[in-house]
Amino acid sequence: MEYNYDYNYTDEPSTPVPPCNRDGDNNLGAQLSILYYFMFVFSLFGNGLVLVIIHRFEKLNTVTNILLVNLVVSSLIFMSSLPFMGVYMQLSNWIFGKVMCKIVGSVYYLGFYSSVLFLALLTFDRHLAVVYSLNVSQVRNQKYAVVSCAVVWLVSGLACVKQMILHTTFTYFIDNKTYCHDYPGEISHINVRLLRASGFYLQLFLFLIFPLVVIIYCYVRIAITVISSKIVTKFKTVRLIFIIVLLFFICWTPFNIALLMHDEATSCEESQKRGYALHVTRNIAYIYFCISPIFYTFVGKKFQNYFRQLLVKHFPGLKRHVSVSQQSRTNMSTKSTLNEL
Template identity: 25%
Template sequence: MNNTLCPGVSFDFTGKFLPPVLMIVFIVGLVANGWGLKSLLKNWKKLGDVNVFLLNLGLADILYLLTLPFLVVYYMGRKWIFGATFCKITRFCFNLNLYGTIGFLTCISVYRYLAIVHPMKVLGRTTVTHSVTISVLVWLLVGVQSLPDMFYTKTSGNYGEKCYETTHWMFVEDYLKYSLGWTLTGFCIPFLITLGCYGHVIVILCSKNSTDKVLEQKCMKLLFILILLFCVCYIPYHLLKNLNLWSRVLTNQKICHGWSDGVYIAHQISRGLVCLNSALNPLVYLHGNKDIPAQLRRLLQRARHAVMCVSIAPPRVPRV
């Protein structure tokens, strides 16, 4: 509990907003990632070296999605009943998913950049072995960045009723410093690398009239997907997470401010948005595989046909 003279923040919004969002992400994310991974394995040889990164992207999503039902129970009942250790594991899975996703999207961007801007230099030099090695390094780097988070107190109350996304009020000042460094290394640097790669790719493609238009369209689509992910999921979350931590630090120092409630609510919305990355990541499969849009159209046609058949079927009259 916060024992300052400042007015407390209302936590009612979290219990109303996050459970339905997390349930939707859980259902859509599992279906989309399962479908995407199945298609990826089916078309393994067609997608090239980046398929290793796509596979890891899907595995990171599923790892996090499996923890969402526990968080739904927590936010609906406002009590964490699964123990302090599992609370830390749940938060750790979220961090692995978030920063692993950013890392693998950055790898995909760099590979696309090298293939388009420096094709002769990398011809025959990038292999599946290289992709696997880089993927292992990404997991190790993300694990090292996320590991300190495990040592912060995540629960409070007599029976561990709270499961903090960050940490307890007592340690929030130290956590803010850690979070700022984590944001720089885990988000800002990969974001700048991704932005630089695709910015240069677009300049190269637009400056050459002889460039393959199909390749140009693919790059523009992937650039749009990445901009969507970063602008909707990642930028608001990191900005508001650190701002909310700073608000808590000020409150601990008995520096009252009227914007704490607004920042808290905005941060909860950003938490819902960042969870959407697990449902939006399969868009990368849509970009990389031509078969998936066709499968999606066939699936929608079958669903429409089934609905029409049900709607026009004559009612059955029970026999007397």
């Protein structure tokens, strides 16, 4: 649910100024929020399948698998908040209490922030594996993976401080509904203006510009390496790389732009228009985060083969129709690394 308040940045006690009428875009958000339940179920099944495959066929001692598991966990953390958000948007009223408001808000942003950073980290790791091949085998080890993941979780957690402080429940006396959102007024002993400003720039630079630059740079380097190699399937790989970058750009950038522009809205009418854009782009971004761990896993030939092995094992009748190759674990050469793309 979206609503707009005028903020009064003074040292005197203040109360929220009445929100403008946002029934139009709020109704759109309520209708689109039905997708949240489907995304939650699909993510639970798909990401669970990724974990099963890694547990069944792989060991959690490779850099790629450690990063993939952390990406899956961050996606599941984020998706766990969507059923609560769906109910909230449909009822236009928070019914789960103040404690759950804090928890759901923190979980939402922790999963949200960590997912995009893990996507960037996974892309950077593939860049190291493909572009530098054996030269970085001493760098790409378990310690590197664990430390990198720890940094991502730490940064994501610190980025949630603003939400942990400002995100709370409050009741507006006109409609007598309970909201779960960043409190629109001032909070004693806290510089709310500075906190909001820092959150704005953190979202802009750390969770929009930085991952976009990393992902585009890394995949450009990968594409150049593939094209200059002697690999027969290089054109198919370059096409796949282009699709990955394009999907991330299409799904992630519009939502961030709409989110940042919405925060800067100066009038009720402007907030309404940007509210419509925010609801649509938000669902596109959520769908991407829902499928990204599955997408990053099953585009690889190795994981496709593991999936076929699972199907044949549990459904023997499919053996005539599903081809399964008994391939060994890939080595660190450029060619075998590209087979995982």
